[in-house]
Amino acid sequence: MRALIPTGQPETLIEIGLVDPPSARPDEALIKVTDISLNRADYLYLSDPASTFRPGIDAAGIVEQAAADGSGPPQGSRVVMHLPAGGGGAEYATAPADRLALIPDGVDSSTASALPLAGFVALRLLALAGSLEGRRILATGVGGGVGQIIIQLAIAQGAEITAVTAAGQPTQHITALGAKVTQDLDALEPNSFDLLLESVGGKLGSEAAYKLRTGGQYLWFGQASGHPISLDFFRLLQGGATLTLRHFIYSDGDGARDTADMDHLLRLAAEGRLQVQIGHLGDWVGAGAALKEMAAGRLQGKAVLKVT
Structure with a gap:
């Protein structure tokens, strides 16, 4: 499958390449990714020429295959996921049920992907x-x-x-x-x-x-x-x-806390009490350029990539 992978070159940082498709554990869902939100952490990891980090700490998509153990959202659900180790920048990704939150009506997938981190x-x-x-x-x-x-x-x-x-x-x-x-x-x-x-x-x-x-x-x-x-x-x-x-460090590794906070943020967005400004919304082909614009502070808000 196609995924964002590091190039080790400061001029490009990342490109779309081929990787093995993920294999879901019983407690994981398989997600067809539609939106990837970039974070400064992605840029910092990819700035190391020896990095093997695959970007995509935050992403949204549709549940292609629900978790085999019955946990988490059912097939066809719109979800947002937070993956601290990255890897969401791909056509498909797997995520444990406690890293997924249902996207409510009235919140588009691009906005949802920009919320977690x-x-x-x-x-x-x-x-x-x-x-x-x-x-x-x-x-x-x-x-x-x-x-x-x-x-x-x-x-x-x-x-x-x-x-x-x-x-x-x-x-x-x-x-x-x-x-x-x-x-x-x-x-x-x-x-x-x-x-x-x-x-x-x-x-x-x-x-x-x-x-x-x-x-x-x-x-x-x-x-x-x-x-x-x-x-x-x-x-x-x-x-x-x-x-x-x-x-301050934002995460203690508690997936249940992440899901609760994600649900809270999504509710605020759905009720119109939280706006998410997206300064760059484009095809994932332009991921490297978007990362540099974000790192330079030239974007008003978040950078979101559509997986086409």
Whole structure:
């Protein structure tokens, strides 16, 4: 069957090639894939020339063959799946029942495929922050799929959110969701935010810490720049500020939790309370170019590929 496979070349990253079709275990369903959602993790894995990673952490499709043990959705169901090890970028994929969620009426497959990883990160990151009512949030690196969900969920919970973006990156979709936007971190008052959501690292992630009020929270969930943060103890001391720094990892490997969260995200989308902006929707032949656009921050939201 055809599948997205790594090329080991930075110019292309991936191509469509031939692989052996998957064989389903008794607790797995065979899915005919229709949509693949790209994530930054796909790009990071494929950037290694020696990588054997096959992209497709998030995908949607139709159950071609239900699990033999009777678990999971029946044949013909529209489903979305989250496969942490990848492999969903193919004509067919297998998935355990606890990695599948039924797509409700009113939600198209492309939208559903864009929800799992981005939605899990947003839901669980904000849950870790605690109550958001009346809190001021500063966020970096929220122009993509994760960010758009973070913004909507945070505002719905009563928070005010300011996004820091790089010059030249699109911001209309961020402001349309209700966030404030700045490209000049220095213009923001120090000690004025309750919570920092940081996923860029480097100088931006380091300097953003000094915008937190005394007792503020710093939740660190990424390092898109490739450079680590660096905090100056004495600068914090002289400024009279204290903060709590916490490193966030989105998954604990609990498939049942993944399905419950996926169902919740799909309900929000079906009820119109969660929008998913897709900045690139195209044929999977263009997967490599779409990955590069996403990694460069030039997309407004998610990149979704149709398996034709």
